[in-house]
Amino acid sequence: MARNWKEIAAEKKQQRDAIVPKEWLLTNLPPPETLNVIDFPDKSGLLTERDIEITNSEVGLLLEKLAKGTWTAVEATNAFSKRAIVAHQLVNCLTEVFIDRALARATELDDHLKKTGKVVGPLHGLPISLKDQISIKGLESTMGYVSWIGQYAEKNSVLVDILEAAGAVLYVKTNIPQTLMWPETFNHIFGRTSNPYNRSLTSGGSSGGEGALIALRGSPLGVGSDIGGSIRIPAAFNSLYGLRPSYGRVPYAGCVNSLEGLASILSVLGPLCRSIDGIKSFIKAVVGQEPWLKDPMAVRKPWSENEYSLVGHGQGQNLCFAILWDDGVTKPHPPIIRVLGETQQALLAAGHKVIDWIPLKHEEIYRTGGKIWTAGAAEDFRVVAAISGEPVIGTMEVVSESTDTAPNDTPVFRPMPGGLSAYELWQEQKRRQGLREEYLDHWNATKDLTGTGRPVDAIISPCAPFVAPPHGKNSNASYTMVWNVLDYTALVVPVGFVNPTQDGKRAVEEFFNEQDRANYDLYDPETFKDAPISIQVVGRTLEEEAVIRLGEIVDQALKAQNK
Known part of the structure; x- marks a missing residue:
């Protein structure tokens, strides 16, 4: 007789919990009604002063001290492992825990540095967390599917090989939504991940486990994936920097995924971090390993100091940014409008130009992306879920009635009954290409508006029409999805x-549509108290170096304004 899927899921969760060192389980956890737990790890009593110093350090300082041997890889791995377990007890962010394996690797790195005086690579000794879907040999990547429990990876994904060759220490994997196609984090195995700034709010998704873990400093840097905002939404909701590179810049081969076989608007891997220097360190280290020799879909593009120096953007002088105040579909909530205005003033004070960005066919771009992703009528999800008998999470159900354990969750989009024929899919992909061409022309035409002799250097955009909403209410990804459809590089x-x-x-007296009205009704300032507010810095396709530098300029201007 086949086992019930709930029993299998509960057993997997127990196996994960059993791996955690018992001495790291806390009895003084804040009660559920304590919503903001961002500072609790430092006060938990588990971490030593040295642990706190290490885990509160940004990536640049960590790499410097690890390279000098001031802090050992074992020290750093142990400190971040402890803090990750504290974070998990607060917000439920981990899926796989393999600390013993990580400490063994850290010991090898310390021995190498001691014997040779040299680091293994540019990420020597740096603990890095990974989204659950990134395969590591000998470990599971359930991706929230009960039927994938017990399937152990036979080899590493390409990115894992690259990170380990660069000296990184991998120690935990993080929670995701079943299917990966919802910007919140919930599945039937591990449950829901909460936002550490306000646990009544979502941590975002689909890289929501990464977002919550890094916000609590249980990881200095993590890797997520992004097909419609799944790096940027958790970064925005958890006060992090997060980069959505263009497709092919970071190798994807060897990861498990949904919608495998889809040939357009593909998922990408990218970093989430508490500092831009960590984003830069990650991209430089990855492309420095020549991923195009290991992944046939990776773009042959080494790191370019010229692009980072903004050679194509006036060497970073007299820049012109364009602010997207709204997309003509859903107006952002008041906190987002406020920080867009603050960003505008900060950039002007720094000597740059700022103009308004006129959205071009954003609703059509958004709907085209949704049609392409749901062309298969959720067959991908339903086939995998049916193996164990578990339901597909409610937000990806084709029908309106959900059998899910969280029936109040609202979807970004639902798969269409019947899906699309091959010919119909081709027409949507053709439409997408036409929209990309139109948007390129639209961007180039701003040359006549900037006064710099160049088109706009970057767009400043909201990350969503809201900050982190209450659990189950993240029903809009239009401000991130549009850049995926266009394959633009975007940094939170x-x-x-x-x-x-x-x-x-x-x-507000007038609304664009009913969705805009519903978004207005959602907002209550007390409900969203303490929620992080972020922006996106958007560049063109494969402009990772330039976008990182432009993001630094925006970040510096804002910090100077707030002194």
Whole structure:
């Protein structure tokens, strides 16, 4: 007789929990009604002063001290492992824990440095967390599917090989939504991940486990994936920097995924971090390993100092940014409008130009992307879920009635009954290509508006029409999806936090549509208290170096403005 899927899921969860050192389980956890737990790890009593110093350090300082031997790889791995377990007890962010394996690797790195005086690579000794779907030999990547429990990877994904060759230490994998196609984090095996700034709010998704873990400093840098915002939404909701590179810049081969076989608007891998220097260190290290020799879909593009120096953008002088105040579909909530205005003033004060960005066919771009992703009528998800008998999570059900254990969750989009024929899919892909061409022309035409002799250097955009919403209410990914459909590089930069005094609800008389009205009704400043507010810095296709530098300029301008 086949076992019930709930029993299998519970057993897997117990196996994960059994691996955690018992002495790291806390009895003084804050009660559920304590919503903001971002500072709890430092006060937990588990971490030593040295642990706290290490885990509160940014990537640049960590790499420097690890390279000098001031901190050993074993020390760093142990400190971040402990803090990751504390974070997990607060927000439920981990799926796989393999600390013993990580400490063995860290010992090898310390021995190498001691014997040779040289680091193994540019990420020597740096603990890095990974989204659950990134395969590591000998470990599971359930991706939230009960039927994938017990399937152990036979080899590493290409990125794992590259990170380990660069000296990184891998120690935990993080929670995701079943299917990966929802910007929140919930599945039937591991449950739901919460936001550490306000546990009544979502951590985002689909890299929501990464977002919550890094926000609590249980990881200095993590790797997520992004097909419609799955790096940028968790980064934005958890006050992190997060980069969505263009397709092929970071190798994807060897990861498990949904919608495998889809040939357009593909998922990409990218970093989430508490500092831009960590984003830069990750991209430089990865492309420095020549991933195009290991993944046939990786782009042959080494790191370019010229592009980072903004040679094609006036060497970074007299830049022109364009602000997307809204997409003509859904107006952002008051805190987001506030920080867009603050960003505008900061850039002007720094000597740059700022103009308004006129959205071109954003609703059509968004709907085209949704049609392409749901062309298979969720068969991909339903086939995998049916093996164990578990239901597909409610947000990816084709029908309106959900059998899910979280029936109040609202979807970004639902798969269409019947899906699309091959010919119909081709027409949507043709439409997408036409939209990309139109948007390129639209961007180039701004040359006549900037006063720099160049088109706009970057777009400043909201990350969503809201900050992190209550669990189950993340129903809009239009501000991130549009850049996936266009394959533009986008970097999230954190700006501030919701302040109910500053961010009161304002009367609005006209709405774009019912979705816009529903978004307005969702906002209550007390509900969103302490939620992080972020922006996106958007560049063109394969402009990772330039976008990182432009993001640094925006970040520096904002920090100078707030002194």
